[in-house]
Amino acid sequence: MGSRLSTRLMNICISCLCKVQKLEKAEAIIVDGIRLGVIPDVVTYNTLIAACGRLVCMDAAYAVLHRMKEAGISPNVFTYNSLLAGATRHCQISLSLDLFEEMLQMGISPNVWSYNMLMHCFFRLGKPDEAYRVFRDIILNNISPCPTTFNIMMNGLCKNGYADNALMLFRTLERHGCKPELVTYNILINGLCKAGRLKAARRILRQLGESGCVPNAITYTTVMKCCFRSGNFEEGINIFTEMKRKGFAFDAFSYCTVTGALVKTGRLEKANECMEQMVENGIVLDIVSYNNLINLYFREGKLEAAYKLLDEIEGEGLECDKYTHTILIDGLCKAGNIEGALQHLQYMNSMGFDSNLVAYNSLIDRMCKSGLIDQALRIFDLMDLKDSFTYSSLVHNLCKAGRFRCASKLLLSCIRNGMKILKSSQRAVIQGLRNSGFRRDAGKLLTKIRVAKI
DNA sequence: CTAGGGTTAG
Incomplete structure (x- = not known):
């Protein structure tokens, strides 16, 4: 005993x-x-x-x-x-x-925790159907779901492109005898925002206010990010100010959200101030903060400072992620060092990251702009994954170089692969063909685009 | 013991 x-x-x-x-x-x-x-x-x-x-x-x-x-x-x-x-x-x-x-x-x-984690895993693997099967097993086997079960379910649905289903599930919560928690609201607001469902997100935000839950820093950061994403810069900054006024403790997430928006809109000075505040407030830099800072330094043309930070990362026991490498590659491109960017891309590829698409896109765009279109096309052929960025950039620059037939081919293969392309790039091809005396080809292309879209 | 917000390219 x-x-x-x-x-x-x-x-x-x-x-x-x-x-x-x-x-x-x-x-x-x-x-x-x-x-x-x-x-x-x-x-x-x-x-x-x-x-x-x-x-x-x-x-x-x-x-x-x-x-x-x-x-x-x-x-x-x-x-x-x-x-x-x-x-x-x-x-x-x-x-x-x-x-x-x-x-x-x-x-x-x-027990229910085990099932929760299993669901989460299936969602992470991009297998929402499997996750849903686990969810049904929980209900059918009379294992009482806990609030987290629903939270994981809703979050997973949002992350896998089913924000509407998450919303539907949310509406059945009461029937399941489950009261939404603050996390639940945060998950939904974020998911709906990312899906572009701003009205629905606003409704949930209002519901959160009526529910008696008190929004936390995560809620604020989520809404702030949502404003920035939808181009509502001023409103985002207003939320930032409100957060300060209400005395929320700022963490790396909120600082990085604001810095990202400031950098994107070219307010480099302000971005610098924001990062300085973050450091002054004693926040330990994590890899995302480093990435933000490095990106900022590259934009400001402070290459030495950026490299110094890159060295610092390892010393802090952190590991560069795909964002770090992409930011570096993009920074090298913007500084005109395409050779260096190419070299680093090779290095990045040897590290086996799950995706290097953005790095490739950045490089292709910069090569095109430097007049190296054929080299860019060769890189394009090496890519195993392409997206609308890749195509828009190439098509746009091929048009600028007057190579409308090549642009037309790419445009078509883009749409046939079910991808969108910038409207302006598309227009450039049609107009270009017409203006250079290929009116019939322009017409044919339009028909083919319509067919491909069906 | 599990869940929520931040960083990259036109």
Whole structure:
């Protein structure tokens, strides 16, 4: 009895240490405890596995799992949920799916948390149908869904292009005996904004006001971003000011949102002030903040300062992401160093990022503008993924160079691939063909475009 | 233990 009490005490200790991220200390206490005859139980190990998975890496979590098994303690549903959470956090989605499978094979019944994470994983993999099947299983198997179940569902639907379905689900919440939380509103407002459903987003925002929930900094940042995205710059800044007046603590998210908008609208001076404020307020720069700063420096032509920051990233124990590389490539392009941009693109490709589309687009556009259209076309052929940016840029510049037939071919293949293209680029081709004496070709092209659209 | 906001190209 006494020993069980001390185990519980030890677990409380370990839980606290994990919360303040002192994992080594927590591990040391377990070792000391064992020496003093305090036996760790399944809760002890689960706490540590959760913390390792969340704060360190999956290998660390597995190492604890290994020791747990050696101590003769069998994993339970909490163990697996902790592992699932860690794997999902580190974007190891297929590992998460394997873990879920393994849990079933071990005869451990998943609980609602396990299903929540499984749903989340399917959404992350871009498989909303599978996620929905899990959701139905929850309902059909009489596992009571919790508010988070609905939040994950709505967020996943939004992220996978089904904002309307998320809205529908939102309207059934009460029927499910579930009251929307602030998170729920934030998810919906963000999802609807990104889907361009501004009116619906505004309705939800009003509903949030009537619900008795109090908006937080996330709500404000979301709405602010939404204003910037829809070209409502002044209104976005007003929200920024209101946030300050209401005394919200600004974090990297809000500063970066504002900086991004300032840079985009060419207000570099103001952007600089904003970033300075962020640093003065003692906010530790994360990779997104670095990306913002580097982008700003490139725009200001402060190349040396930008490079210095790039060096600093590694020193801070951060890792450059695809945005960092894209910003660098774009910056090199804008500085006229196409050769350097190409080299860095090759380097970026060797790192195996999931997407390099924007970097390619930036390079192609800059090459075209520098009169290197044929080189740009060769790069175009190397791309395995193209979008409307790619086509608009090439078609536009081919027209400018008077190469309307080539532009016409590209335009058509763009539309046949089901992609949009800037209206101005499209007009340029038609007009160009007409003006250079190819009226019939212009007519034919128009017909083909109409057919392709059907 | 799980969920929400920020950064790149015309």
